[in-house]
Amino acid sequence: MTEFILSKENVLDYFKFQASPNLPFKVDINAPITFKEIDKFTNVNFLFRVFFLKRNGNDSSVILKHSQNYVKVKPEIHNDVQRNHTEAKALKRCSEIWGKGVVPEVYYHDDKHNVNVLQDFGENCLVLADEFDKGKVHPEICKILGKRLAVLHSKTLGKNEILRKTHTIESVFREYFLNFKMAGSMKVEKKETLKLVNEGNTAKGALLWGDPVTKNILISMKGVHFVDFEGAFLWDPAFDLGHMVAHWVLVYLEKDDLKSQVEISVNIIREEYKKEMLKRIGKKEIEGILQRGNNYIGATLLHRMVGMSRFKIPKKKAEKVLQTGVELLRSEGSYL
Ligand SMILES: Nc1ncnc2c1ncn2[C@@H]1O[C@H](COP(=O)(O)OP(=O)(O)O)[C@@H](O)[C@H]1O
Ligand SMILES: [Mg+2]
Known part of the structure; x- marks a missing residue:
């Protein structure tokens, strides 16, 4: 201590x-x-x-x-x-x-x-996690989310930029962090998870937010704010994208009445992400990121179901989330 x-x-x-x-x-x-x-x-x-x-x-x-x-x-x-x-x-x-x-x-x-x-962005900020609990998935902020993620990724892709003192410290952190975020996925599908992490090791890295989750996204009168960057690290951009989008996919699987709003939201994030990435990055590389992004959606669903950040959900729905998680982890899935 x-x-x-x-x-x-x-x-x-x-x-x-x-x-x-x-x-x-x-x-x-x-x-x-x-x-x-x-x-x-x-x-x-x-x-x-x-x-x-x-x-x-x-x-x-x-x-x-x-x-x-x-x-x-x-x-x-x-x-x-x-x-x-x-x-x-x-x-x-x-x-x-x-x-x-x-x-x-x-x-x-x-x-x-x-x-x-x-x-301080203010006591009266809405926290997106609270909003999701109330059934509000905020499609109107998704353009900003997709664009910002792509700006961060495309401007730092391939630049080998680290925030920690040395590359050794950075890789110790990466191992610790991925162990945490991928524990659920490892439990259910070890082989596919290791394959995804290996692909991440060889893909071009960018500076990632690391924790683009709904409790770290705030909405105020002045705009959309992001907090909590202690997990920022150098890695495959697909991780950030999949991790973020997984929160909408969870709602899709849990709440039938929100399906169309979630579809709209995910579409906007993907299209804005692609559009912004295309300004600096080649098409083929972006396709690879989107493909692995799908897999990270799967890994994140498993993180929330059986991993270290569990989400409480009725049993019947839980089976569906688990199954979708596994499918997306393996997949050529269709969310991204
Ligand atoms: N700059 C800020 N302005 C307004 N609220 C904040 C700010 N930073 C943190 N918060 C609130 O505190 C919560 C926890 O902060 P965070 O940095 O995410 O801590 P932790 O790393 O422990 O998760 C956030 O979800 C948000 O509600
Ligand atoms: Mg936080």
Whole structure:
């Protein structure tokens, strides 16, 4: 365990004395400062939203995200504490690639205490995971999603760009991360899963978001925002694409009344992705990515059914998801 743990007890002092002098704006530390712990949609890290006044009198807030060398809700599981550093680098890089307002600005990275002080997109953001639970699959944001993923992938494809210090550290992370994300798939279809990972090893890599899941996609009055980049890594772009689209496919398999909306959404993501990729990447290469993207949809369905991130679903539907997962993992399937 590292000595410092950001907690309800010390977060105000931390903000006042350690964070605020390092922020790119002036904080009125004599005015009231309050906080709320964020515990929905996070199991791994320690997150707080801090409310304060700027010296110019304006209300403001920031997100503090702290990591330990273990998983918050399961302290017996080790996790690399450096992920906080990687996330700060990933957010800065993605902000260069996507422009402002997409991912949170990193106001301050505190390497000693493993805290990132981040731009807050606001308490009133809709989290796409919540929206999905309410039966809202938001086809209107899919154009943005497909395009952004393709911009990130096509601009970094084949450039061998890593965020961690060395290629060795990067490959240790990749192995750890794929073990986690592909455990369900390995359990059900070891041979096909190893084949897919092998294809990923030989395919051209790009900088990936790594965790393009609905709890990391936020919608505010200002647009669509992405958070949580500690899993960003160099790998086959098909992973990001399949991983993201799998969330819509899960709804398709679970809720009959949403099928047509899901079809529209997935079509838009695919078409925008292709269109944007074509600006920089050859057709054949894109076809390969889409093909393997299908397989990663399958792997992600298995991750959610029998892997490390289980999804609660009625038994009858669960069989269908499992079966589709296996088919897509093997397939020339038709989602992408
Ligand atoms: N910059 C931000 N603005 C608004 N909400 C945020 C921001 N960062 C995180 N959140 C909220 O906190 C949740 C957890 O944050 P995240 O970075 O995904 O942590 P973890 O890595 O532990 O999953 C997100 O799902 C989102 O609801
Ligand atoms: Mg998250």
